[in-house]
Amino acid sequence: MALSTHVSTARPRFIFVLSLLLTLLAGPHALAEKAAGDDFIMHHVKDAHAWHFATIGHTPITLPLPIILYSPDRGLELFSSSRFVDAHHHPLPYKGYTLTHHEKIVALDAGRVFYDLSITKNVAAMLMSVLLLLAIALAAARRYQRNPQVAPRGFWALLELLICYVRDEIAIPNLGPTKQKRFMPYLLSMFFFIWLNNLLGLLPGAANVTGNISITLVLALFTFVLTNLNGSRHYWGHIFNTPGVPRWLSPIMVPVELLGLFTKPFSLMIRLFANITAGHIILLSIIGLIFILQSTWAAVISVPFGAFMFLLKLLVAFLQAYIFTLLSAIYLGAAVEEHA
Amino acid sequence: MDLITPSFGLIFWQTVTLLAVLFILAKFAWRPILAAIHEREESIAAALQAAEKAREEVMRVEEDKQALMKTAHKEREQIITEAIATKNAIVAEATSEAERASEKVIEHTCALLEREKETARGLLRNEVAVLSIQIAEKLLQNELQHNTQEELVQKLIKKAHWA
Numbered sequence: 001m002a003l004s005t006h007v008s009t010a011r012p013r014f015i016f017v018l019s020l021l022l023t024l025l026a027g028p029h030a031l032a033e034k035a036a037g038d039d040f041i042m043h044h045v046k047d048a049h050a051w052h053f054a055t056i057g058h059t060p061i062t063l064p065l066p067i068i069l070y071s072p073d074r075g076l077e078l079f080s081s082s083r084f085v086d087a088h089h090h091p092l093p094y095k096g097y098t099l100t101h102h103e104k105i106v107a108l109d110a111g112r113v114f115y116d117l118s119i120t121k122n123v124a125a126m127l128m129s130v131l132l133l134l135a136i137a138l139a140a141a142r143r144y145q146r147n148p149q150v151a152p153r154g155f156w157a158l159l160e161l162l163i164c165y166v167r168d169e170i171a172i173p174n175l176g177p178t179k180q181k182r183f184m185p186y187l188l189s190m191f192f193f194i195w196l197n198n199l200l201g202l203l204p205g206a207a208n209v210t211g212n213i214s215i216t217l218v219l220a221l222f223t224f225v226l227t228n229l230n231g232s233r234h235y236w237g238h239i240f241n242t243p244g245v246p247r248w249l250s251p252i253m254v255p256v257e258l259l260g261l262f263t264k265p266f267s268l269m270i271r272l273f274a275n276i277t278a279g280h281i282i283l284l285s286i287i288g289l290i291f292i293l294q295s296t297w298a299a300v301i302s303v304p305f306g307a308f309m310f311l312l313k314l315l316v317a318f319l320q321a322y323i324f325t326l327l328s329a330i331y332l333g334a335a336v337e338e339h340a
Numbered sequence: 341m342d343l344i345t346p347s348f349g350l351i352f353w354q355t356v357t358l359l360a361v362l363f364i365l366a367k368f369a370w371r372p373i374l375a376a377i378h379e380r381e382e383s384i385a386a387a388l389q390a391a392e393k394a395r396e397e398v399m400r401v402e403e404d405k406q407a408l409m410k411t412a413h414k415e416r417e418q419i420i421t422e423a424i425a426t427k428n429a430i431v432a433e434a435t436s437e438a439e440r441a442s443e444k445v446i447e448h449t450c451a452l453l454e455r456e457k458e459t460a461r462g463l464l465r466n467e468v469a470v471l472s473i474q475i476a477e478k479l480l481q482n483e484l485q486h487n488t489q490e491e492l493v494q495k496l497i498k499k500a501h502w503a
Contacts, residue, residue, distance in 0.1 A: 126357060
């Protein structure tokens with residue numbers, strides 16, 4: 001009796017762990033088999049025009065994504081990414097474009113100018129995460145409007161905890177109790193967008209959204225624009241006429257300060273991108289060791305260490321969202337600060 | 341697409357999406373949520389303050405009650421003391437009054453008795469006087485009939501003989 005209850009409770013957990021490991025291993029395994037020596041890690045970390053989940057045997061399981069191209073001569077062109085491969089999954093040119101091995105669309109006519117606005121794997125993943133975020137946040141808002149006096153429970157209590165954390169630990173200390181109200185929606189949006197995408201990026205088969213330099217560039221750019229749009233007289237005065245510094249030093253000080261203006265968003269961009277991408281690369285390398293060494297014994301080290309890395313990445317997912325939000329709040333705080 | 345080369349399409353979609361998301365979340369999610377949280381916090385703070393005030397009020401009322409009780413106690417004791425004093429005075433007065441009344445009655449009775457005694461004595465005296473006079477009269481009468489005395493003695497001796 002005792003044994004059977006023990007088994008019945010232990011089994012789902014065991015199956016869950018097993019399936020998690022299998023899904024973690026399935027992708028790299030298939031890729032490693034497909035092309036030994038091919039950098040499957042980079043393939044995993046980078047963006048793609050189709051959503052590749054796994055390869056079983058020699059059949060890749062792939063979700064085709066829409067290719068959107070704009071060129072001054074042809075206008076808008078829209079077609080499926082499956083047009084770039086034939087029935088045997090070999091590359092195929094289509095409408096004068098071809099997809100390179102590095103997932104880049106190039107025109108066969110080298111002189112043509114066009115813009116690639118395709119819904120890539122990262123765009124699709126980002127859009128889905130945004131829909132999830134909107135669903136959660138709007139559902140929460142409806143709950144608050146229905147009964148604002150009742151403290152939420154369960155998942156919604158966690159959400160409120162995080163909201164209050166961002167407000168009390170990030171916004172109020174850096175922006176002050178009155179000015180924080182103006183920037184709280186921005187900070188909350190950034191925090192939850194980054195955290196959610198960090199977490200979703202940890203799922204097997206998911207896209208590496210926040211580990212993509214284009215995404216972090218836009219995120220950093222938003223903070224940069226918002227900071228400088230809200231720059232007070234004091235803020236600009238600090239840049240062009242740093243208090244306490246002799247006037248004759250300004251030829252050095254002004255360029256340095258102007259450079260500082262741009263290094264802030266640059267560091268935001270690089271920090272998030274590098275942390276998330278590095279985490280993915282390390283985890284994939286650890287798991288990939290099994291296939292590179294062609295030995296099951298490598299799993300004895302790879303699996304526990306991989307599990308540890310996964311947990312570390314869970315922490316980093318939160319930490320990076322927190323750091324990005326905190327630094328944004330600090331930059332905004334410096335911009336709106338007003339001295340006598 | 342290289343790792344550290346930003347791609348135009350991704351930047352475009354991310355910018356558009358982020359702008360939309362920021363707008364929607366700010367307007368329909370974060371502002372209502374933050375307002376609700378703020379409102380709840382205010383109401384909790386207000387409730388706590390009210391509770392504190394109520395507690396102070398209760399304490400003050402309690403103090404008032406205690407003070408009132410104390411004065412009431414004192415008053416009651418005073419009233420009781422006064423009542424006892426009054427009772428004692430009344431009892432004492434009543435007793436002395438009664439004593440005086442009984443004394444008066446006794447005095448009166450004594451006087452009456454004295455008077456009655458005097459009257460009785462006078463009457464007795466009169467009676468005795470009358471009796472004395474009558475005896476004297478009888479004695480005188482006997483004296484006057486001296487000759488019969490002998491006869492009387494004889495008669496008595498005879499009687500004694502026969503006896």
